[in-house]
Amino acid sequence: MSISFINALSVSVTVVLIKTSHSGNIGAVARAMKNMGLCKLRLVEPKNFPSDEATRRSSGAENILNSAEVFGSMDEAINDCHFVVGASARSRSLAWPLFNPRECATKVLSLIASQSALVVNGTEQLAEPVRKVALVFGQEASGLTNEELQRCNYHVNIPANPEYASLNLAMAVQVIAYELRMAALLEEESDLLSGTECAGAEEWEGELASVGEVEGLLQHTEATAIKLGFLNPAKPGMLMPRLRRLYQRAALDKMEVNILRGILKATLNQIGK
Amino acid sequence: MSISFINALSVSVTVVLIKTSHSGNIGAVARAMKNMGLCKLRLVEPKNFPSDEATRRSSGAENILNSAEVFGSMDEAINDCHFVVGASARSRSLAWPLFNPRECATKVLSLIASQSALVVNGTEQLAEPVRKVALVFGQEASGLTNEELQRCNYHVNIPANPEYASLNLAMAVQVIAYELRMAALLEEESDLLSGTECAGAEEWEGELASVGEVEGLLQHTEATAIKLGFLNPAKPGMLMPRLRRLYQRAALDKMEVNILRGILKATLNQIGK
Structure with a gap:
């Protein structure tokens, strides 16, 4: 038995859009949600929905x-939810617990992870979540009203350029959903991901060269450079230390060592002629 | 004297869009960039620019x-840059160093943080950056081609829902720029450069080679390999892509490029004899 945080997000998290003016934005939100593995959308008094523009942009x-559900008020839309996060562009007169998107994701994950219903059996099925999280976004031009913000447990703010702080609605959903997905993936793969300081090395198709193989390349390089008259063994300077640093930094694979030695061999053959 | 990472990002990072089809996306990218404090945009063969649609969506x-600059090829657009990250939707046949957006941000921050030119005086002015970072995004429908991806030092992939993985272009820019801004803000808050794990945070004494300089090295290498009979131009195989990947991954400094070209020059001189 294991917990799938990605599945947990998709069943537990609902995006709620309040009084959206531009139906294209609803479509763009749907696309952003699906990209990040979310699927539950609720709309409160959308100006125009369904619409061709929303479908096109999705x-x-x-x-x-x-499958989006339409409601007549925010109260109804969040009624069955257990934890409500409201997107807030700015700090309000009445201070509220405020997260950035990363802190928000950590909080949401910790909430849904503690649900026993999220334990997945072999078929990867999930029960109806015990804890439903709503992420609420206000009207494009004005954001959530103070009254709406006060219906939220927490606020989330994207730390944008203070001189130009208003993100497009779907962009805001994208960023917050991205952080949720990253948090879930990091939880699921924490063992793997914690090791990837320089990423990708573990998925490299070629076997890494051994120290001895890199050493062989360096000696081959040095001998060639001397033969070429490029390196004076009496006054070697920093040439070889610099090449050593370069090849070690790059963490060469065996094929790369073979290619470089192939060029050196061809060079020595030509010079020998 | 202190380092402003937010300022460093805005002067050092350039977003490069290749052959964008929908001009609305260019506008949406500009908005996302400005929201996240980026300002340098380069366009390679945009289908339609400038356009009212781009202005509206911005x-x-x-x-x-x-202030966006328009170029006729990716080569020209990245020629003066020192570190190139390409957005990649999927893994390719020839594996390339791959980051998620958070790892990408850490890497970029560590690269630009070690520039002495980033020390800000009282007027918060910054010199022309010594290290220019390009974030490259391909055409909406198809992304970057394999050839374009091979021009990059690293690839960045947004870990999206595998069943619906293609983000809107501006959304992808938003997520990657958001991670850069978060990384910069976290650095400024923590004031702990020692926390950056990835290479580059250490003071590199040499200036990084530009894309054009690395390109010169690759052409010199190719010409030499052909002259040596090591590379058959009629059947080039993967030799040059592998060397390109190696040199780009290592993020060569100018001195290293000079050393490697010195060896090639000496080789060609000897063969010529």
């Missing part, structure tokens, strides 16, 4: 639009 | 569109 995420 | 970020 670019293949119509299933999220088709 | 929602007040016209200054970024107005």
Whole structure:
């Protein structure tokens, strides 16, 4: 038995859009949600929905639009939720617990991870979540009202350029959903990911060269440079230390060592002629 | 004297869009950039630019569109840059160093943080950056081609839902720029450069080679390999892509390029005899 945090997000998290003016934004939100593995969308008094523009901008995420639920008020839309986070562009007169998107993701993950219903059996099925999280976004031009913000447990703020702080609605959903997905992936793969300081090395298709193989390349290089008259053994300077640092920094694979030695060999053959 | 990482990002990072089809996306990218404090935009063969649609979607970020530079090829657009990150939707046949957006941000920050030119005086002015970072995004429908991806030091991949992995272009820029801004803000808050794990944070004494300089080295290498009979131009195979990947991964400094070209020059001189 293991916990799938990605599945947990998709069943536990609902995006709630309040009084969205531009139906294209609803479509773009659906696409951003689906990209990040979210699927539950609720709309409060959308100006125009469903609409062709929303469908067009959703670019293949119509299933999220088709299953979107429409409500007459924020109260109804969040009624069955257990934890409500409201997107806030600015700090308000009445201070509220405020997260950045990363802190928000950590908080949401910790909430849904503690649900026993999220334990996944062999079929990767999840029960209806015990804890439903709502992420609430206000109207494009004005954001959530003070009254709406006060219906939230926490606020989340994207730390944007203070001189130009207003993100497009779907962009804000994208960033917050991205942080949720990253948090879930990091939880699932914490063992793996904690090791990837210089990423990708573990998925390298070629075997890394051994110290001895790199050493062989360096000696071959030195001999060639001397033969070429490029390196004076009496006054070697920093040439070889610099090449050593370069090749070690790059963490050469065996094929790369073979290529470089192949060139050196061809060079020595030509010079010998 | 202190280092402003937010300022460092804005002067050091350039977003490069290749052959963008929908001009609205260019506007949305400009808005996302400005929201995250980036300002340098380069366009390679945009289908339609400038355009009213781009201006409309930029929602007040016209200054970024107005100062955008248009180029005829990716080569020209990245020629003066020192470190190139390409957005990649999927893993390729020839594995390349791959980051997620958070790792990418750490890497970029560590690269630009070690520039002495970033020390800010009282007027918060910054010199022309010594290290220019390009973030390259391909055409909407197809992304970067394999050839374009091979021009990059590293690839960055947004860990999206595998069943629906293609983000809108501006959304991808938003996420990657958001991670850069978060990394910069966290650095400024913590004031702990020692916390950066990835290479580059240490003071590199040499100036990084530009893309053009590395390109010169690669052409010199190719010509030499052909002259040596090591590379058959009629059947080049993967020799040059592998050497390109190696040199780009290592992020060569100018001195290293000079050493390697010195060896090649000496080789060609000897063969010529």
